[in-house]
Amino acid sequence: MKRLKPSTVASSRQLRFHPLLQQSILRLPPPPPPPPTIPLNRSFTTSKATYQSTNPVNNTPPPPSPSQPTTTTPPSPKNVNKTLHHTIATQTGLYSTLPYSPGSPFFLPHGTRIFNRLIEFLRAQYALYGFQEVITPTIFNDALWEKSGHLENFRDDMFRVFSGKKGVVRRKNLEEEGEGVGLNAGVKPEGKGVEEEEGMYSLKPMNCPGHCLLYKVRGHGYADLPLRFAEFAPLHRDEIRSALTGLTRVRRFHQDDAHIFCRHDQISAEISSTLSMIETVYSVFGLQNYKFLLSTRPEKYMGSLSDWERAEEALKMSLEATGRKWTVNEGDGAFYGPKIDVILVDFQGKEHQTATVQLDFQLPQKFELSYDAAGVGAGSEEGGNSGGGGVKETPVIIHRAIFGSLERFMALLIEKYEKRWPFWMSPRQVKVIPVHQKNEDIRNFAERTRDVLAGVVKGDKRQVMGKRTFYVDLEERNLGLNKSIREAKAAGYNVIVVIGESEVGSGEVGWDVWEGGKYVKKEAEGVEGVYQKLVQMEAEYQ
Template structure:
């Protein structure tokens, strides 16, 4: 039986017997074989040691490739399961997949795992890696697998096979060494030694068998895993930094906002937090004005009949809040778009009027699951810097391109320079036909192509009414946050009766572009807090300047300096407490105040001030008028 293998460069090689991926790699280069993690056979990932029993397109996947990382993490889950069962006999395993940063495994055990257990398990995992146990793929008949797991006391595995796999189907088993195995689709590395030691167990959590709260409760052990020790080290450092920067922790420290059980997923803004909000809002309002948007305001609740017409009732109902009055049912708006269509429809429009751009700081409510809520990053009540553009089809590309340019400027002004752009394509649950979706998706691609940018595509992640461009910002510790969007919508204007009169006096349906740059104001402020570790740039800081006298003799001058700064538009406080200047500087530094103005007898006599910048020991003495002018210029809203 000869097997023909086709390599990525088009070259072919014939083998007289089915070769393994490892044998092919060794034939090319021993060094390549050492780096190989798995192989692709006709686009499907296979184990290195699995014989290739058919003609195939063949590719070697080395350890540094993304596909290999998922295999490494899956291997770590299996090594975890083996370690647990060696240390705690009688523990049953269920399932253990790879995740975005590592892996987990769910276990059935009567005793709870402790932090000390995690350390012991991790040590045993490293022992298993050191043993370099061969990992072998086996194919078992259905009934044989059920009997084996029943006899081994693995009732969860046996139940899954009985209920989830047809009796005439075979299933794959992966064996590590001679004593441990598990049912798995694979693929896996060639041996436990290939896993390496770039992993760490992180925590224990709870889970339910098959994700059903009516079923048995399980214990879930989480871990992280990477291809190299340096990647693991970098990730753990990022996690440590993220904990320090957690916006909820910073909110308590800096007295910005709070949340409480009586209003789950909603925010109580304190004066300092609201000052940040207002600074962001003023900036965005300036963007609106410069970009030709007219600011509008729509109702907070509207009759459900409108939401049925728009498509939200059929496609978004589970995420909406409802209320009743006088036997009518109303929906609290989760989005601003249907309201903006009503504003557009209130007047007749000619093609000469288009594009029409509406903007609104629109308050929205969405019925998010309580388990998904996370500080101000994921809430139920939020405000969007929302906008909608009504235009002709031939105007879509120029409008999207202009928005892209505008969005990139905004992100730069807020301190973000590393931005990934993605297009989210049609979801399974959607309105409109495929031809309309083709037009919408192609319009976004054409606009980004015109803007000269590269993007990636996310299958199935668009909104139910249209595809969208997503802007993912990378923060100062490397995390990505999705904020702004631009969506092309050919459906909602027609459903809600929007139209314009073209140059031939015919009625046409406009294209509706849904756009937001910062997205949820709450979430964006949370991202800003974590990005800047609470030390907001001067123009965004809730308290921009504190004037602190060294001695009480300078109190009157401190008030004078504070008044001058206040008159120049700065958010300023005067600290006239009878405390040492070192204590004042330390406390205001902990509050992340960007500038402390220190004054004493000499400064009062000379009408000067001494500036101390947050994070710097350097001091600068200036005449009061010059200091006021300089700080006012620095604190002015961007652009």
Template sequence: MSDELLTKLPSSSSINKEISAALSHDKKHPIIAIEVQGQIYDLVKAYDLKNEKINFITTKDTEKVEEIIRHDAAHVLAEAVKSLFPDVQVTIGPVIENGFYYDFSTPKPFHESDLELIEAKMKELIAQDNQFERIIWSKKKAIEHFTSIGELYKVEIIKSIPDDQEISVYKQGEFLDLCRGPHGLSTSYLKYFKLTKLAGAYWRGDSKNEMLQRVYGTAWLTQKRLDDYLYFLEEAAKRDHRKIGKDLHLFHLQDDAPGMVFWHEKGYTIWRIIENYIRDKISQHGYREVKTPTLLGRKLWEASGHWEKFGQNMFTSEVEKEVLALKPMNCPAHVQIFNQGTKSYRDLPLRMAEFGSCHRHEPSGSLHGIMRVRGFTQDDAHIFCTEEQVADETLSFCNLLTEVYKDFGFDNVRIKFSDRPTVRAGDDSVWDKAEEALKNAIALTGLSYDLNPGEGAFYGPKLEFVLKDAMGRDWQLGTLQLDFVLPERLDATYVSPSGQKVRPVMLHRVIIGTFERFIGVLLEHYNGSLPLWLSPIQVCVAGVTNEVDDYAKFVYDEICKAGIRCSIDISPDKIGYKIRNLSGQKIPFIAIVGKAEAEEKEVSVRKFGTQNNSNQKMELMEFIKYIKKESQKRGTN
């Protein structure tokens, strides 16, 4: 392949000569692409470059090569589907973390059995070792071509591209697809892949558009890396919060309330434990808890700017000719409380917290258990402060957030700095000022961060706090956003030392984010076996026979009186069955009581995860004292 490619290389630029020289001798680790100023180019596109400094990407650069391979895989997937199902239209097929997908418009939905068929066709096409060829067309020619073959989604994409922008098409074999690249030299590196699942997705993420069929897959550089990832998926499936929630009777979802959670007693107990913990924690850090309306008038949302940016995602209702919206966030309401009465610089910083119930009209295709819902509650707060107080408040919040995450068992936290998005409120001078202020604040904390360009909130830059779970997965939960815009739009002021009315800085922050998503993360992180302090049932009293029911009830009552969350099983079932059942419910401790325990006022203690012969006899009051002490421990304990 390298020799064939060499014959096509023009010799007009030094960069092409350098590529030619490298291709001619590096056989063990062949060049797949090049990198120029952080941008990856495939070798076909690289020929258009001139004398830039380049970095060769070879098979030693595993992660970069795998991103290219996954792009190749998406194109071969589309080719295979078109070959097997000619009536299907292809839409978009991007690379995602650890894999790729392609969305198809199909008159007949795919079935799981089709994945095997498509995968076999992909292997057949890959074996042909077709070279990827980059072709540049005019916008007119691209529209004509894709119209002629009935690919109307591609035509829609092309029409949205500016007239002065080149249209690049990639070809492998006889298949052509609209694409920017980069791609590998040929399909020869695409050996280790697997199609993983089907899903639905609206065209361009809009629920008003057609529902498409999405085919997910994964691709890797070696068989071992593929096998390791497939094993990871198996383990992740076992930890799926939806399965755990059902098995442990924590919550459920149903079609009558799409994107809304029905919390059962045990699930809501976990919720209340977390809420009370957060309430106590923020109270110690000077926050004042408030409660604001769930329905707010359109005029307020227009004034804040949310109606223009998020109106399509709000649930609305008309009452007496006035349009009201279920709040998708709490910030405008908190400004209304701040605006009541005159505020002085002496009142700042004012830290206003709310466990705010919010609703957003998320597309049904994006809903995912309790991780992505339409009705949710945030541990939300807004800090109104002076510009000089931003650094101290940022440091204080980072310390608070770190304490909370450690208590829940998450020690690995990293920070991303997200700057101005394309769609935003406020002019560039305001954003320059906000970004500089937040960068200066995070610098003073001594914490490191990665840049996350273009991902800020529409009213200000933000810090995103990402934790890593037991499976090595990243979860972005906490945020801190610096906002000069909303105080201006909603006319928030305080009186400065000189007696002038000035705008406060508004810091938007959450720690766990939404209760729903955070509980889902906890369930998957701990595989349903929550630490003792978080467990909805900490102890279950299990009677060996019905002859000891009275003593079992006595033990249960004493444990409950001590403030320990306890249940009791005095059913006629055999003790072995009870233990298996209670262990399946992942209850941390089982207090087994039989005749011997009743006579000695003891319990036989069985800890979750221990073997049958690991029971420990303890005097009842000693056991209660032990559980109370263990319940105070935070972290993973």
């Protein structure tokens, strides 16, 4: 997948494990103090980029490096609100950044809940749109990156890892000696007497070369296409320290990456289907005011002019079919093909690229991908030839991401929702509050209510697969009823359930739900009935 815009080029990094690593970690300065607490009373829209607040937000400084001590110098006015999502996330306990791994966020339990719900939501859409999820390695031998061209074009943006073991040599050296063919090109076979040197690897900055390898594991016929591989693996791209900003500019990120291997006559349908998927997904989050950019052939490009013209025409037709406005970004396509980018605008009016759809004619050629145009394809192991004896054709790859960087998309959602997340993806869904902590009957009924609403049955040895579970917290502090309710509302719980003697006697509970900017009291009913209402709220993405 092509790197997300805007791009920032930095020098390469070499990672080497060493026994003195712990000593160097111990010399790191303490992490910076938390940012100041601010009332979260702003409004945010993606269409007009409005921002309403009477409280200025101090910019959160990046974590210190060993050579840079923590500073308390306030930011300049032009940098105010630069990382508002980071300030909100710190207050609500979603993630943290630490100097031990700059640019790699540490997600706390509540932030992980949101992150996982985003993935779970997209996985549900994969079943609808025909994607198959795969898993590929995080570290690859540099032979792969030389073959794909990434070492030549993205070397400075990749993290290099040097293995202490012997036995792997550079692909260039092997080709000179005739070693390695097919999927193993560039990797030294065991037992060969080739001169050894230290193995060289890189953390993957994108998934496409690995997915090309998966495509070649088995042969394919024309009826097997389109083949849609999807992956949520972490990617690593080097960003200079000054560019790291909360979740929007990171070194380690997750991309809802997918690659569609298809025939030329399937390009238009697959592009239209992908744009429809973007519309479906973004409507759930209320992100309707995004814009499309069509990036066309650059001055330096690979492939034939006729391929480019046909590809650009297919993208234009798909964009027209959406009924949305789109603009041409002349000459800004990738060297391997044109692309469509989705642009969202944050509350400051700053544009962020999220979704992307890219056509690629070059990577299939570099990896010698093919399918049997006669239709025979299944069954052949390693090598990618179908063995059907038909005419071999080269497929096209459509690179596709809906969220783009999950971290960047999550940053936009943090600024949109603040602490008032929709129930289905809220990290704080239900709070159960006993009226009296010392009343044993009330306490027991409150605990039972928590377990039923959470979808968990105590005493079972294992949880049932497919059982819908929710994040339900029980108030265990003796704060008093009024204070407990105030704190639960201030924390952003979607549902608040108060348990007293009347609830214990009737077996029914009343519940307050956050709807339309306020808490609305719902009619009392049995605890199991309330659980079913929660299931319905989740299913309707409320």
